[in-house]
Amino acid sequence: MKTFPFIYNQPKEFLNFLQPKEWADFFLGELNPRFSVTTTKAKVIDIKEETADAKTFVLKPNWLWKGFLSGQHVPVTVEIAGRRVTRFYSLSSHPNEKYLQITVKRQKGGLVSNFLNQNTKKGDVLDLGEASGEFVLSKELPKELLLLAGGSGITPIHSILKDLQALNYNGKVTLLYFVRSVDDIILKSSIDLIEKNNQWLTVQYILSDVPKEGFVSGFLTKEILDQYVPNLKSTSVYVCGPSPMQTKALSLLEGLPVKSELFLLPGQNLTNVKKEGTVDVYLSLSHKTIQVKGERSILDELEEQGIYPQSGCRMGICHTCVCKKQAGAVTDLSNGEKSQLGEENIQICVSRAESNLELEL
Ligand code: FES
Numbered sequence: 001m002k003t004f005p006f007i008y009n010q011p012k013e014f015l016n017f018l019q020p021k022e023w024a025d026f027f028l029g030e031l032n033p034r035f036s037v038t039t040t041k042a043k044v045i046d047i048k049e050e051t052a053d054a055k056t057f058v059l060k061p062n063w064l065w066k067g068f069l070s071g072q073h074v075p076v077t078v079e080i081a082g083r084r085v086t087r088f089y090s091l092s093s094h095p096n097e098k099y100l101q102i103t104v105k106r107q108k109g110g111l112v113s114n115f116l117n118q119n120t121k122k123g124d125v126l127d128l129g130e131a132s133g134e135f136v137l138s139k140e141l142p143k144e145l146l147l148l149a150g151g152s153g154i155t156p157i158h159s160i161l162k163d164l165q166a167l168n169y170n171g172k173v174t175l176l177y178f179v180r181s182v183d184d185i186i187l188k189s190s191i192d193l194i195e196k197n198n199q200w201l202t203v204q205y206i207l208s209d210v211p212k213e214g215f216v217s218g219f220l221t222k223e224i225l226d227q228y229v230p231n232l233k234s235t236s237v238y239v240c241g242p243s244p245m246q247t248k249a250l251s252l253l254e255g256l257p258v259k260s261e262l263f264l265l266p267g268q269n270l271t272n273v274k275k276e277g278t279v280d281v282y283l284s285l286s287h288k289t290i291q292v293k294g295e296r297s298i299l300d301e302l303e304e305q306g307i308y309p310q311s312g313c314r315m316g317i318c319h320t321c322v323c324k325k326q327a328g329a330v331t332d333l334s335n336g337e338k339s340q341l342g343e344e345n346i347q348i349c350v351s352r353a354e355s356n357l358e359l360e361l
Contacts, residue, residue: 033125040064040128044120045099050186054105054152055117056092061100061128068095068131070163071156071238071261075129075312075320076102080115084127086320087112088313090155090240090261091131092187094162103186105152133317135240135261137163142236142257146229147175148220148249150241151184156261157240158187161194161201174229175203178220178245181210204228220248232256279353283307283361284326297333298348298359309348309361316350323348328357 028035034043042059050056068074068091077086087110093101106117120126135156141164149157154177164173179185185205195203204216206224211217218224229235232253239249239260246260278291281298292301299311299321312320316334322345330339330351338354339346348359 034060034062036062036064038064040066040130041125042100042128044122044124044126047120047122050103051105051184053117054103054186056101056103056187057116057120057126058093059100059102059126059128065100065128066130068100069133069136070094070159071136072131072133073135073156073261073313074100074102074131075318076112076116077127077129078112078115078120080111083308085112085115085308086129086310086312088315088318090133090135090159092155092158094159094166096166103152103155103158105186129312133261135238135259136160138236141167141169141171143171144231144235145171145173146225146232146235146237147173148237148239148241148245149175149177150220150245151179152186153239153241153245153261154186154191155240157238158191160238161191164200165194165198169198169200171200173201175201176206176220176224176228177203178206178208178241180208182207182212182215183210202228220245220252222252225252279328280356281353282356282358284358285361292353294353296352298330298346298351298353298357301353302348302361307361311349314349316347319347321347321349324360325351326358326360329354330357 025036025038034041040061042061042065044057045060046058048056048058073088073090075086075088077084089102089104091100092103093099104113104116107113137160147157147160157175161175175191177185182205191203195201207215207217208219225232233256235256237253237256237258239246239258250258250260279294280289281292282289290305290307292298299309299314302309309323310320312318324343325346326343327341329341330346331337331354332339333350333352
């Protein structure tokens with residue numbers, strides 16, 4: 001006992017010290033890169049071109065995958081130039097399907113969306129986290145549903161349409177899908193097929209920038225809503241798209257039951273408040289002081305200066321970016337509220353610097 005007190009007296013700690021899971025992961029990974037006892041990994045078994053700048057990745061997950069609900073998103077982690085980067089993508093497939101699908105549109109300046117579209121090939125393995133999100137159908141299905149999608153915001157809505165089909169829904173669904181041009185319509189053949197096979201669904205593609213014969217042109221307006229959804233007042237609404245569309249939809253639909261999922265483009269904030277001058281941000285763990293403009297989220301401004309704290313969804317959902325603010329004030333961009341000056345945890349992806357700050361980073 002005296003010779004090996006650590007082993008005998010603290011067997012649990014000793015086992016942890018040996019890191020059996022990490023060793024198991026190492027050996028399993030040598031057998032098959034998808035195998036792991038700690039991480040949900042998925043092999044890319046197919047890639048489909050949806051549009052010139054969007055691809056669907058068909059994924060075979062390992063045994064740690066716990067499933068998902070239609071409309072939920074999943075964190076996807078890739079290694080880019082030695083740095084592990086995570087982004088959230090909605091699952092475009094249905095939970096009953098054998099394989100998972102995420103559909104990723106390249107975003108200007110989007111690190112992971114560009115990496116996946118350019119570099120990922122069949123056979124590659126991606127790290128996934130658990131699916132999450134509240135953008136799902138309620139247990140009691142509404143009689144009338146309006147689905148508003150913008151750009152790549154169609155992906156969770158596509159999964160929801162498949163879910164309604166699987167549930168033998170017999171109400172009435174209108175999908176208004178806003179895109180720049182007909183060439184930007186993602187998952188079109190699948191959406192058209194669901195519409196063809198289900199009388200409850202009416203799909204209207206609405207082109208905002210490049211008109212085409214046979215297609216409706218326009219933007220999200222009250223007139224468009226009145227035209228396609230005469231019973232708007234008794235309709236449940238799901239909205240998924242970029243923030244300008246989201247804001248517009250929420251203002252037009254005030255007072256109605258609306259579920260929304262926001263897609264932020266890189267560098268885009270929930271509110272655009274401009275601030276003069278710069279503020280000092282002291283990073284207490286790395287003993288660095290940097291100047292930021294306080295124009296965008298702290299996360300965006302740190303990354304611009306080559307500092308990459310942990311992040312995930314970049315829209316205030318996953319809490320991956322939470323860090324301790326030790327001093328100073330920030331504005332929460334999701335609700336416009338200004339914080340106190342004292343110590344508190346903040347989500348740096350949706351916080352803008354209001355004053356000099358001290359962060360535990
Ligand atoms: S990165 Fe997800 S909450 Fe900030």
